[in-house]
Amino acid sequence: AGTGEEGCREAETSTPSSAARELINGWAYCAECILHGTPSGLDNAVSCEGGGMRLQRAGRESGAALRFEPIASLRPMTVLVTNTNVPRSTRRLVAKVRALRDAQPALTEALFGAVASVAEAFLAATASSEARLSAELPELVRINHGLLVSLGVSGAPLAAKDRPFPGCVHDTLYAPQAPPSRTSSPPPRNTASPQS
Structure with a gap:
């Protein structure tokens, strides 16, 4: 070294x-x-x-x-990860799913099966062409997010109706496209010096 x-x-x-x-x-x-x-x-x-x-x-x-x-078969891809600023406890979410499974075992198993089907569809698209993955990924993310909401492990901030794509990801997540034109000025930069 x-x-x-x-x-x-x-x-x-x-x-x-x-x-x-x-x-x-x-x-x-x-x-x-x-x-x-x-x-x-x-x-x-x-x-x-x-x-x-x-x-x-x-x-x-x-x-x-x-x-x-x-x-x-997984290709390199750019993924946007955001902080929703919604505090959560994985331990509590897991307990919530376990309670749902105890109360509604058949429905919960059906939801788990649907999540597995989404994962299989993703793997098939990944093993196929870039074009197929680009076309199918936004829909698969939307479907999976809906399943997570149904299981009680994803909340309303991610499912806001004013977003083109639930999950804080835009529909053009994987398709390389030109960015939309700006119709307004960007927000001013914060030029204040940090306080000691």
Whole structure:
């Protein structure tokens, strides 16, 4: 390893070893357990390995082993992530879904099945052409968002009717198009100096 500026550049471009990623993944999973109770491990696995992963439960019963599988056909894409500023607790959301499942098992299973169908359609579009993915992705996101609302894990701020596409994403999410022309001036920049 280099020192000084050269060492920094090397650190920015090197990939941790498999053993290092496994260690980081394990600690990240521990942090997820503290925050969420019983996480799937998907967030930390994707963060450590990069790309996309498919998560499947080995069986229908609760407690069945989880299987992670890299999505080889996933193309690089730009995704807009926003902060809705709506506080939430994953632990409470999971408990809410569990209560819904206890009260309405058949309906909840149907919703889970529909979410799985959306995921399969996404994987099929990803494995197909760029044009197909571009055409289908906005609709798949809309459908999945509606299913999440039905499960009680996505709220009204994301489903605002004044947005062209629920989920804080525009319909041209994946299709490269020219930006719309501006009809008004941009907002003024904040030029105030920060207070000490």
